[in-house]
Amino acid sequence: MSAIRLLVLGAVRQHGRAHGYQVRNDLEYWGAHEWSNAKPGSIYHALKQMAKQGLLHAHEIAPSTAGGPPRTEYEVTDKGNQEYFKLLRESLTAYDQKPDVLSAALGCMVDLEREEALELLEERVRGIGEWRAAVTEYYTPADGPEQLGHIGEIMNFWVYSADRGAEWTRGLIDRIKGGAYTFAGEGEPFVGVLAEGEKNPYATGVPHRGDQE
Numbered sequence: 001m002s003a004i005r006l007l008v009l010g011a012v013r014q015h016g017r018a019h020g021y022q023v024r025n026d027l028e029y030w031g032a033h034e035w036s037n038a039k040p041g042s043i044y045h046a047l048k049q050m051a052k053q054g055l056l057h058a059h060e061i062a063p064s065t066a067g068g069p070p071r072t073e074y075e076v077t078d079k080g081n082q083e084y085f086k087l088l089r090e091s092l093t094a095y096d097q098k099p100d101v102l103s104a105a106l107g108c109m110v111d112l113e114r115e116e117a118l119e120l121l122e123e124r125v126r127g128i129g130e131w132r133a134a135v136t137e138y139y140t141p142a143d144g145p146e147q148l149g150h151i152g153e154i155m156n157f158w159v160y161s162a163d164r165g166a167e168w169t170r171g172l173i174d175r176i177k178g179g180a181y182t183f184a185g186e187g188e189p190f191v192g193v194l195a196e197g198e199k200n201p202y203a204t205g206v207p208h209r210g211d212q213e
Contacts, residue, residue: 003032003037003038003091003098003100003101004037004038004042005046005050005087006087006101006104006105006108007027007036007038007104008023008027008038008043008046008047009055009056009076009080009087010088010104010107010108011023011026011027011193012074012075013076013081014026014191014192015193016075017059017073017074017075018074019074020043020044020047020071020072020074020210021071021212022194022196023043023047023074024040024043024044024208024210025200025203026193026194027043028200029194029203030107030192032100032103032104035100036100036103036104040208040210041208041210044208044210047074050080051074053079054077054079054080055080055083056074056075057077058072058073059072059073059074060072060073061073084108084111088105088109088111088112089112091104092105092117092121092124093120093121093123094124094127095124095127095128095131095165096131107192109183110181110182110183110184110189110190111184113184114184114186117183118173118176121172121173122173124169125170128166128169132159132162132163132166135158135159136159138155139152139156139159141156144156
């Protein structure tokens with residue numbers, strides 16, 4: 001699974017309607033250009049592709065702040081909302097995802113109700129445990145990686161990563177149970193996007209032809 005679709009849908013949803021440069025600016029604000037494939041070309045391509053797929057509705061009515069031709073504003077459709085929550089749920093539960101996919105899900109998890117987010121994270125912990133149990137049928141962590149020669153370091157790395165991943169997920173579960181963050185239906189959500197014209201301290205400043213579309 002690619003993180004870009006979830007990130008782009010999440011950014012557009014937070015605005016209600018947004019043009020491509022706003023989405024790019026938000027994802028750079030989140031640092032997604034550093035920890036995911038959310039580069040300008042990928043962002044603009046994802047917007048156009050999801051519009052073709054009916055996940056986004058394109059409105060060509062927003063005037064450019066630079067005084068150029070109208071920009072395209074995007075709005076998430078009902079189909080897009082279904083895809084967004086499908087991706088979000090899958091990304092929170094799958095223990096074998098790349099870090100950028102989980103990071104994208106963490107940035108969007110408050111769009112779920114608190115109890116559902118907890119259920120999905122508990123499912124993630126169970127998945128990690130089941131995977132670890134399958135691996136340790138053939139590899140005994142207590143005996144160390146040397147038992148399988150240097151190849152044992154591969155198994156050691158994955159078991160260690162699974163243990164740390166489960167530990168981190170349990171910590172997140174505890175924080176959410178303790179009342180951390182504002183989830184869907186609980187009040188005013190945290191504003192994680194930039195207002196039109198708001199300065200982005202983390203912007204790359206590298207121009208892209210899609211910025212004016």
